[in-house]
Amino acid sequence: MSEARGSISGHRNEHHTVFYGLSTCIWCKRTRQFLEDQSVEFDFVYVDLLEGQEREEAIEQVRCWNSAVSFPTVVVSDNQCVVGYKPEKLEEALGL
Amino acid sequence: MSADIVIPPEKVDALYETLKRWAESTGYNLNPDEEFTRGLVEGLLINRQRYGYQSCPCRLASGDKQKDKDIICPCDYRDPDLEEWGACYCALYVSDEVLRGERELQYIPERRPPEGRRSWDKSAQREQRN
Numbered sequence: 001m002s003e004a005r006g007s008i009s010g011h012r013n014e015h016h017t018v019f020y021g022l023s024t025c026i027w028c029k030r031t032r033q034f035l036e037d038q039s040v041e042f043d044f045v046y047v048d049l050l051e052g053q054e055r056e057e058a059i060e061q062v063r064c065w066n067s068a069v070s071f072p073t074v075v076v077s078d079n080q081c082v083v084g085y086k087p088e089k090l091e092e093a094l095g096l
Numbered sequence: 097m098s099a100d101i102v103i104p105p106e107k108v109d110a111l112y113e114t115l116k117r118w119a120e121s122t123g124y125n126l127n128p129d130e131e132f133t134r135g136l137v138e139g140l141l142i143n144r145q146r147y148g149y150q151s152c153p154c155r156l157a158s159g160d161k162q163k164d165k166d167i168i169c170p171c172d173y174r175d176p177d178l179e180e181w182g183a184c185y186c187a188l189y190v191s192d193e194v195l196r197g198e199r200e201l202q203y204i205p206e207r208r209p210p211e212g213r214r215s216w217d218k219s220a221q222r223e224q225r226n
Contacts (some may be wrong), residue, residue, distance in 0.1 A: 024139030024153035026132055026186070027203055047156055059156070069156065070206040084203035 004049035013041035015077040015094055020062050022048045022071045027085040031072040034087050038096055047071070103141045112137045115188075124178075125195045127187050136188045140169055154186035155208065166208065166215075173207040181205075 019035060021028030023046045035042050047058045059069055065081035066073045074082045076093045090096070112126075112134055119126050127133045139153025151157040152167045166172040174184040181204045182191040193199035211217070 022154065022156060024142050026135045026139070027154055029135065067210050068206040068208070069210065071154065071156065084205070086203060 004046050005044065007043050008036060008041065010036070010039040010041040012039050012094065012096070015040075017042035017077070017094065018075045019044045020058065020071060020073045020075070021046055024048065025071055028072040031074065031085045031090075034085075034090060035074075038091075038094070040094055040096075042074075101142050101145050103138050103145075107141055108134055108138050111141060119189065125190050125192065127183070127190050127201075128195060133188060136186055139186075152186055155206075163214075171208075177204055177207060 017035070017040055019028075019032055019042050021032060021044065032044065045058055047055060047062065050058055061075075062069050062071075062073050065075055066083050068083075070083060072083075072085065074090060074093075076082070080093045082089045082093055115137065116126050127136075136153050140150040143149070143151045143153060143157060147157050147159050147161070147164070149161055149164070150169050151164050152169055152171050155167045155171075157164045157167065161168075169188065171184065174189055177184045178189060178191050181202070182194040182199045183189065183201055183204055185204045185206065185208075187201060187204065190201065191199065194201055208214070
């Protein structure tokens with residue numbers, strides 16, 4: 001894994017899902033794997049791999065949903081947020 | 097930033113063994129899930145290369161050692177998290193109950209105060225007022 005941003009396609013694409021994580025975090029790795037295993041379409045952002053303005057903007061985007069700016073943070077359809085590795089909460093938010 | 101840092105497996109092995117010995121000699125337990133734990137150790141080594149110190153792989157470091165001193169592993173929050181949740185935030189360290197399989201490991205909520213409410217933020221604010 002070396003890309004800071006990208007998109008993963010999947011057949012569960014009813015929601016606009018954004019995964020914010022850290023490339024060094026194992027809970028983030030598990031969360032991303034869960035989304036991929038469930039064939040959820042999502043954008044990913046590894047905040048630790050960003051620099052300068054782009055990093056600051058990503059931090060602010062996370063802060064809007066999660067004041068602790070902790071990872072992983074998954075934002076679903078701009079109206080729900082799941083903080084941490086929580087498969088059951090993700091299932092609920094994504095209607096899986 | 098530093099997307100291309102590659103840590104040789106022997107460096108991960110060396111730090112893993114050091115941490116394991118140190119944990120065992122001080123009454124702590126490394127997470128027995130070796131794959132999980134080695135992943136965290138690799139993250140510590142990546143952060144050492146990036147920032148010059150081994151900050152928690154599951155927290156976003158600022159790159160300023162003074163501001164990140166509470167999240168340099170073992171972090172300031174390890175003991176209260178072990179006590180309350182049976183593991184530290186990244187789950188590198190686990191309690192005896194988790195080690196024995198008597199308690200399930202789960203995601204640990206962030207205990208670190210948000211930016212602006214940390215101890216050094218308060219001292220900086222005090223300095224500004226004076």
